Amino acid sequence: MKAIQVEAPGLFTTVQDLGREGFGPLGVSPSGAADPISLRLGNRLVGNPDNAAALEMTLLGGTFLFPEGAVLALSGSDFGATIDGVGVDPWMSFEALPGQTARLGPTRSGARSYLCVEGGMAVRPFLGSASTHALSGLGGFEGRALRKGDVLSIANASQPYRRLTIAPYILSRLSPRKILRCTPGPQSEWFPESSQNLFYNSTYRVAEDSNRMGLRLDGPAIPVSSSGHMITEGVSLGAIQVPGGGSQIISSPIILFVEQQTTGGYPKIANVISADLPSVGQLRPRDEIRFEQVSFETAGALLREQEALLASQELIQE
Amino acid sequence: MPASVHGTAQFRPASDNSLLIYFDQHISLDAHQQVAKLIRLLELQPITGIVNLHPAYCSVLLKFDALKLRHEELETRLRPYFDRLDEVTLPEPRHREIPVCYGGEYGPDLAEVCATHSLSVQQAIDLHVSATYIVYFLGFVPGFAYLGGLPEALVTPRLPVPRRRVPPGSVGIASQQSGIYPFATPGGWRLIGRTPLAMFRSDRTDMSLLSIGDRVHFTPISPGQYTALENA
Numbered sequence: 403m404k405a406i407q408v409e410a411p412g413l414f415t416t417v418q419d420l421g422r423e424g425f426g427p428l429g430v431s432p433s434g435a436a437d438p439i440s441l442r443l444g445n446r447l448v449g450n451p452d453n454a455a456a457l458e459m460t461l462l463g464g465t466f467l468f469p470e471g472a473v474l475a476l477s478g479s480d481f482g483a484t485i486d487g488v489g490v491d492p493w494m495s496f497e498a499l500p501g502q503t504a505r506l507g508p509t510r511s512g513a514r515s516y517l518c519v520e521g522g523m524a525v526r527p528f529l530g531s532a533s534t535h536a537l538s539g540l541g542g543f544e545g546r547a548l549r550k551g552d553v554l555s556i557a558n559a560s561q562p563y564r565r566l567t568i569a570p571y572i573l574s575r576l577s578p579r580k581i582l583r584c585t586p587g588p589q590s591e592w593f594p595e596s597s598q599n600l601f602y603n604s605t606y607r608v609a610e611d612s613n614r615m616g617l618r619l620d621g622p623a624i625p626v627s628s629s630g631h632m633i634t635e636g637v638s639l640g641a642i643q644v645p646g647g648g649s650q651i652i653s654s655p656i657i658l659f660v661e662q663q664t665t666g667g668y669p670k671i672a673n674v675i676s677a678d679l680p681s682v683g684q685l686r687p688r689d690e691i692r693f694e695q696v697s698f699e700t701a702g703a704l705l706r707e708q709e710a711l712l713a714s715q716e717l718i719q720e
Numbered sequence: 721m722p723a724s725v726h727g728t729a730q731f732r733p734a735s736d737n738s739l740l741i742y743f744d745q746h747i748s749l750d751a752h753q754q755v756a757k758l759i760r761l762l763e764l765q766p767i768t769g770i771v772n773l774h775p776a777y778c779s780v781l782l783k784f785d786a787l788k789l790r791h792e793e794l795e796t797r798l799r800p801y802f803d804r805l806d807e808v809t810l811p812e813p814r815h816r817e818i819p820v821c822y823g824g825e826y827g828p829d830l831a832e833v834c835a836t837h838s839l840s841v842q843q844a845i846d847l848h849v850s851a852t853y854i855v856y857f858l859g860f861v862p863g864f865a866y867l868g869g870l871p872e873a874l875v876t877p878r879l880p881v882p883r884r885r886v887p888p889g890s891v892g893i894a895s896q897q898s899g900i901y902p903f904a905t906p907g908g909w910r911l912i913g914r915t916p917l918a919m920f921r922s923d924r925t926d927m928s929l930l931s932i933g934d935r936v937h938f939t940p941i942s943p944g945q946y947t948a949l950e951n952a
Contacts, residue, residue, distance in 0.1 A: 423783070426774040427759060428928055429858040528922050538862045538903045540922050588734045633747060634859065634866065636774025636781025638735040665776050665859030665866075673735035676786055698791065701736035705786055 403524065404470040404556040406457075408548050412464035412506065417523050417542035417554070418516075419455040421660065422531035426636065431664050433533040433541065436614055436683030437478050437514050439576055439712070443568055444477030444518035446718055447495040449561045454522030455532035457548070459515045461686065463506020464548065466517070471500040472556060473520035473563050479512035479684060494567040495520075512578055512684030521559030535661055537615060569716050576711060578684040583677070583696045583704070587641060587670030589632070597624045601671055602693055606655070610687045614661040617685060623654050626669055634667040640674035640682065641666075642693075657682060675701040677708045728754070729802055731795050737786040739794055744778040747868060747896070751778035752856050756933055757808040758801065767797050775857040775932060777866070813854075813935045818900065820891050820938045821946040822848070822913035827891065829910035833876050845940055847871045848912065853898060853936040863902040863920030863928035867936055870898045882908030889914045891938070902928075913938075916950035 408415075418441065421434020435441035435458055442452040457464075463481035468474075476483050476492040483490045483506045490496050490504075492515070498504060506515065525532045525543050534542025543554055593601070606621035624644050637643070641658045645668050657674060658666070659682060672693060674682060685691065696704075711717070730742040741758070744751035755775045762773060762782075769789035774781035784794055822845045823830040834844045853867035860866075870893055878894040883906060886892070890901045892909025901907055902919035919929050930936065941949070 423771045424773075426772045426781070426783070427858060427932065428862055429860060429864050430862045432772070535862070537905060538920070540862065585733070585736050588732050588740050631746070633745070633777050633779075635740065635776040635779045636734075636738075636859070638738040638781065638783065640735060663860045664774050665857070670734070675736050698733060698736055702786055702790065705736070709787060 403558065404468070404472055404521070406472070406519070406554045406556060407467040407469060408464060408550055408552040408554070409467055409503065410465040411548040411550055411552070412459045413462040414460040415464050415548045416458050416534035416536060417455050417525050417532055418458040418534060419532045420453045421533050422529045422541070425529050426664050429664050430529060431535070431660070431662050432639070433535045433614075433661050434531070435516065436660055437516070437578075437680045438683075439680040439708075440478035440514070440683075441516050441518070442712065443493070444475045444516045445522070447475035447477070447493070447566045447568070448473050448518050448520040449559065450518065450520065450522050454518070455525060456519065456523060457517040459506060459517065461513055462508050463515055465503060465505045467501070467503045468498040469501060471502065472498050473559075474498055474504065475518045475566075476515055477518060478515045480510040481506040481508070481515040482510055493573060495563075495565055497563055509686070513686045514683055519556050520561070521557040524555040524557040537661055564720060567719050569714075569719055572711050572714060572717050576708065578681040579678055580681075580689065581692045581694050582681060583675045583694050583701070584642065584672035585675060585696065585698055585701050587672045588635075589669035590671055592626055592669045593624065593644075593671050594627050597626070597671070600624060601655070602695055605690050605692055608685050608687050608689045608691065612685075612687060614659055616659050616662060617657040617682065619655050619657070619691075621654060624671060632667050632669055634665050636664065637662060637666045637670070638673055640676075640679050641670045642672045642674065643668040643670045659683075675704060677701065677704040731791075733791045734781055738781055738783045739791055740779055740781050741798070742779045747777045747856070749854070752854070752868075753810070754805060755780055755857070756810055757805045759932070760810060761801050761804065761808050767794070769794070774859065776859060777856050810933060813933050814931070816930060816934050816936050818891075818915050818917060818936060818938050819941040819945070819949060820913040820915050821941050821943055824943070826943070826946070827911050827913040829879070830912040833874065833893070833910055833912060836876055837873055839873070844874065844912070847874055848898075849938045849940055855930050855932055855934040855936060857932050858928060858930070861903055861905055863930070865899060865919075865928075865930040865934075865936070867898040868896065870896050876910055878908040879910060882906050886911065887914065889916060889919065891915060914946070916946050
């Protein structure tokens with residue numbers, strides 16, 4: 403089996419696939435890639451199924467040695483990668499020869515870059531998925547972010563190497579957004595019109611202490627005029643909750659993300675639409691974002707449009 | 721999209737790929753039974769396109785594949801399930817004993833809880849172990865059981881500022897609830913004790929020690945017994 407040796411882990415690098423759905427009754431959230439579109443595209447560049455496990459890097463990439471070589475692709479944000487000192491662009495497959503080292507640096511665009519390896523990362527699955535759930539120390543590689551000295555196995559693959567890339571016009575249509583489209587949250591009626599206007603007309607800044615569990619937003623606090631008593635309930639991915647309680651509490655919103663708590667007791671004003679969730683995975687601290695309300699019909703149409711792009715015959719090019 | 725009602729249940733879209741079903745607007749055993757029955761029925765006879773279920777006190781969040789289902793279609797397909805909830809028999813509740821070392825470093829908030837209610841430490845412990853708790857659901861993080869049945873004399877609001885890190889095994893109370901933290905997580909519940917049992921282990925057949933509907937009793941143990949059980 404081929405391997406990856408971690409010479410430097412980067413800021414926060416974990417093994418991720420498309421996550422584990424179906425374990426809500428156990429309190430286990432899906433986890434999975436923060437930007438699943440980039441993971442899927444990166445996997446396709448190395449001939450893997452969409453769900454193969456890859457390394458998800460955050461803001462600052464790592465340095466990885468390939469003793470036996472590997473076929474690789476980088477997707478998501480540009481972390482200024484080199485292989486033995488020679489620059490490699492994201493969104494195309496390339497070969498690391500035996501003994502070569504891939505070195506990634508600080509991001510030049512968004513928050514996350516994926517290092518996809520032909521065959522995929524071989525880790526022991528937890529509840530059917532390779533995804534790391536860092537808070538509970540489950541899944542991925544020993545349930546944690548990578549450290550210097552870790553050696554990870556690469557699953558076997560046997561396709562001849564082909565240099566593949568993504569059609570630029572499709573890539574540009576899938577690029578991350580800073581205006582996130584939302585549908586109303588289950589407690590949106592708890593927020594008076596003035597709060598709704600404030601929320602949808604303000605610019606928010608992603609706070610430093612944001613992570614895969616949730617993104618804290620700095621910006622205008624949203625008054626809740628609670629008409630009811632909030633009882634803990636299931637929360638959906640991308641829910642925008644406004645912490646606080648009682649009758650007139652003022653607080654800044656939080657976007658619940660892939661490693662989210664499965665249930666929560668705060669009112670949700672809105673929910674990021676499925677098609678825009680991968681964009682949330684590319685938001686960096688201090689990025690400025692806005693929200694735009696759309697109907698459930700529009701949200702569905704945008705998701706289908708996105709999937710049609712991902713299913714396009716022209717997506718992958720030699 | 722306005723909420724729609726079917727019998728006692730109310731539907732409300734939570735996102736473009738999830739639907740909340742409310743059985744009630746307050747915590748009750750009756751609503752809990754409805755939640756448990758719906759989960760059971762959906763596990764026995766799954767609806768194609770539903771990818772995840774999140775039971776809670778009086779609601780269930782259903783996550784679906786938005787490329788295969790829409791809210792309205794899901795509601796239509798769910799209606800026959802509500803008509804059949806009364807036919808569902810739930811498994812006999814299991815009884816679980818959870819040993820807890822109370823107070824001190826194990827339960828740093830016990831003294832304040834006692835002061836709030838003018839109780840001695842022993843009285844508070846006696847109250848906490850006297851009750852039978854029901855696992856309403858698992859949520860928040862893997863294996864975190866939301867327990868109902870806290871004696872009225874112990875009802876205490878959560879901490880004004882949550883802790884950044886609660887040690888695993890900590891037994892907390894918040895309003896009418898009691899719960900056990902399986903992992904080191906942030907948390908705002910008042911910590912009165914700690915159990916040496918692993919609440920969630922991925923290398924066990926029953927990963928979570930507690931399941932929805934279980935009946936739970938707490939047993940007081942000494943720090944010595946805590947250490948012995950932890951190393952067992």
